[in-house]
Amino acid sequence: MKKISVGLLSYSRTDLLIETLKQIRSDKFQVTVYLLNNNPDFCILDAVEPHICKGVTLKYFWFNKNLGVAQGRRKLIELCSERHMILLDDDIYVTDFSAICSRVDDEFSDAKVGGIAFHILDHGKGKANRFEIPHKNKKFNLNESQDTYLMIGAGHAVDVNIARNAGNYPDDFGLYGFEEVDLSFRIINAGYKIRYLHNCIIEHKKSPDGRFSNKFVNYLAFVNRTRMAKRHLKLYHFVSCYIVRSLFFLLKTKDVKLFLRASKEIFLDRGKYDKFDMVFYRYISKCNGFIWY
The missing domain is CATH 3.90.550.60 (Spore Coat Polysaccharide Biosynthesis Protein SpsA; Chain A)
Structure with a gap:
């Protein structure tokens, strides 16, 4: 078996x-x-x-x-x-x-x-x-x-x-x-x-309330998705991701202090940088994928 x-x-x-x-x-x-x-x-x-x-x-x-x-x-x-x-x-x-x-x-x-x-x-x-x-x-x-x-x-x-x-x-x-x-x-x-x-x-059976506060979920989504772009994608992908997700985060939370904290975490990130090669970008293009934000 x-x-x-x-x-x-x-x-x-x-x-x-x-x-x-x-x-x-x-x-x-x-x-x-x-x-x-x-x-x-x-x-x-x-x-x-x-x-x-x-x-x-x-x-x-x-x-x-x-x-x-x-x-x-x-x-x-x-x-x-x-x-x-x-x-x-x-x-x-x-x-x-x-x-x-x-x-x-x-x-x-x-x-x-x-x-x-x-x-x-x-x-x-x-x-x-x-x-x-x-x-x-x-x-x-x-x-x-x-x-x-x-x-x-x-x-x-x-x-x-x-x-x-x-x-x-x-x-x-x-x-x-x-x-x-x-x-x-x-x-x-x-x-x-x-x-x-x-x-x-x-x-x-996704709960509309989730298990974390909406503000916390938005914070982690902003930080993690933007940090991922910074580590692996091209510079213009990172810039696009940071700008769009910054605006989204501020519109959703209206919390400037938390935005500054998230931005600090992103820009001071010391995670492993491993820029993707053309194998990745060709595959994304083939799938009509969207990686800007």
């Missing part, structure tokens, strides 16, 4: 995590769930263990602190023993997880595929959230499997070896924001492609 892994982070809302775990099962694959508890104050093992489906192996990790999404997923990739990992938010719904495993496994038979973007729908609505489409062109045909250049955090899969060799998820993106885009770009720069699979459908 083939092996496949699932990576899950959990922070608060253990009830939704349990509902997700109840759906992770397969009679065709040996499934291992890597569950990282990001709640710093309490263990959730006793609460979730009874809900692991028959035949599924649970590997539970708790470091008594909130690693955030980027560092948490980075840790899952480091811990993984299987070749392929499906990464899901803890608040998703899927009708046939075994079918998703089969489609992911089939797609990774192409050695040039480094990551897979899923078809993500708003739970109970039957349509995609415009912010969870794996392409900046929101007219992207979601009913056709094709090459793309973005993975979306709520549901995607990676070749673990390729992800590790590309640098894994970033370790300095704070609690949240753009870590899957950063990894997508670096996978592409390493010469691999991101595939969107229209029939890998999951539903996301």
Whole structure:
């Protein structure tokens, strides 16, 4: 029986995590769930263990602190023993997880595929959230499997070896924001492609309130996306990204003091600079990708 892994982070809302775990099962694959508890104050093992489906192996990790999404997923990739990992938010719904495993496994038979973007729908609505489409062109045909250049955090899969060799998820993106885009770009720069699979459908029970304040989410989005452009893209991409996202941030938050703090963090960034080469830009052009901001 083939092996496949699932990576899950959990922070608060253990009830939704349990509902997700109840759906992770397969009679065709040996499934291992890597569950990282990001709640710093309490263990959730006793609460979730009874809900692991028959035949599924649970590997539970708790470091008594909130690693955030980027560092948490980075840790899952480091811990993984299987070749392929499906990464899901803890608040998703899927009708046939075994079918998703089969489609992911089939797609990774192409050695040039480094990551897979899923078809993500708003739970109970039957349509995609415009912010969870794996392409900046929101007219992207979601009913056709094709090459793309973005993975979306709520549901995607990676070749673990390729992800590790590309640098894994970033370790300095704070609690949240753009870590899957950063990894997508670096996978592409390493010469691999991101595939969107229209029939890998999951539903996301995304709360309108989220788990962080809107101001904090906007702060991390501004810092991480602009810092990513500064580290990896051409100077004019960075300048464009900084200007547009500065305006967006100020319009959304109206907080000049926080804007100055974010700008300081961006310009004083000492992260690893690894400018992408023409392999990346040719791929983006082929996919009609948009990387200006």
